[in-house]
Amino acid sequence: MHRRTLLTALAAAPLTTFAAETKLRVAIIGHTGRGNYGHGLDTMWKAIPTTEIVAIADADANGLEGELKKIGTGKGFADYHAMLAEVKPDIVAIGPRHIDQHRDMMLAAIQNDAKGIYIEKPFVRSLAEADEVIAAAEKTGTKIAIAHRNRYHPALPMVAKLIADGAIGRVLEIRGRGKEDPRGGSLDMWVLGSHVMGCAIALAGPAKACAANVYQNGQLITKADVKDGDEGIGPLAGDEVHARFEMENGLPFFFDSLKDARLKKPAYDDPASFGLQIFGNAGVIDLRMDQEPFAWIQTGSEPRKPVLADKDIARKVSSHEIPGLDLIAAIHENRAPLCDGIHGRHLTEMISAVYESHRLNGQRVTLPLKTRVNPLTRL
Secondary structure, eight states, rough: HHHHHHHHHHHOOOTTTTTTOOOOOEEEEEEEEBBBBTTTTTGGGOOOEEEEEEEEEEESHHHHHHHHHHHSSSESOOOHHHHHHHHOOEEEEEEOOOGGGHHHHHHHHHTTTSSEEEEEEEEEESSHHHHHHHHHHHTTTTTTEEEGGGGGGGGHHHHHHHTTTTSSSSSEEEEEOOOOSSSHHHHHHHHTTHHHHHHHHHHHEEEEEEEEEEEETTTEEOOGGGGEGGGGGGEOOOOOEEEEETTSSOOEEEEETTTTTOOOOTTTGSSSSSEEEEEEEEEEEEETOOOSSEEEEEETTTEEESSSOOOOHHHHTTTTHHHHHHHHHHHHHOOOOBBBBBHHHHHHHHHHHHHHHHHHOOOOSSSOOOOOOOOOGGG
16 A cells, blocks of 8 residues: 555554454553653553553553553563563553663664564654664564654645645745744754654655754854753753755755744643644645644635544544554554654754754755764764
8 A cells, every 4th residue: 555545544444454463462661750651652552452462661660550550451560671571572662752762672672573663752862873773673674663643644645645736836845843832942853843844754755955053042052052951862952943954855844943932821732833834836734733633725815724624533643543553554564654763764864964054054964964973962
């Protein structure tokens, strides 16, 4: 099945699509207090009857006890290495949002013959880590899927078709913004801007070049501004990011994020800026991250209207059911998941390119980058 039509098929199919297959055994890795279980990467499997949760690992004893009660099934482990060695699961769900643990957890899953990995975003801290994990997975055939929920929304391939059919005329540019809350700037780019960048890649292909600058308190960042970032990001600096990417299909994609640019409550929970806009000479398509409807189109004097409005599909995307089904299909069909490790590396490269361009005084840099370490370590 063509990747652009897969989401619609998965969304339309009942959750018993793979009922004839043997259930896949799922082991969950969490870490209470250090990223926990992500955005529901533990509970998602209870909604997919073709899987069964057989084990849970959490280094925090109280967190493990609570999780076992919450899930209601599976054996508990304090050490995920011990769990993987004993259980040998088919799928490993890696929940912690703190990404300094992601490389080690994925390698451990791969080394213990996991067929699939579903991992919280962002993917990894550096291109070196991405290269290592992808190489290991390619040797064993392990399928890696990343929990960028918006990337799996069935409206996204519909948007791609609208663009290809000329619904908004000649496409001129793509613009994206992060959530721009107190994490605005570099942390926002990593944690939430990666959703936006992922949709840009889906519509325009991977980035081929980047020119960018990063600021702290209105001044260009220097080595003195670099500190270990929250959520295990690693070296981080900047409360303001401005980047221009040249995408594979030739379109420019702009990404920006400013700390605290988001409106305060009550509008705080419905950010107007967090998303992606595709500008054509005959209209605009607007993607709203983590909102429903996800995609809107406006042409000429016509009122703005949703590309797809389906609350059931929205629920299945939000709860990771559709991404989980895609990973299961990828395992059965021996293909790449829709949002796989290669996609994760493209995202990591875009973020790294922002810092590499800044390091070179805003110079245009081409991708793939020669450096595979975080460029902030070279300021």
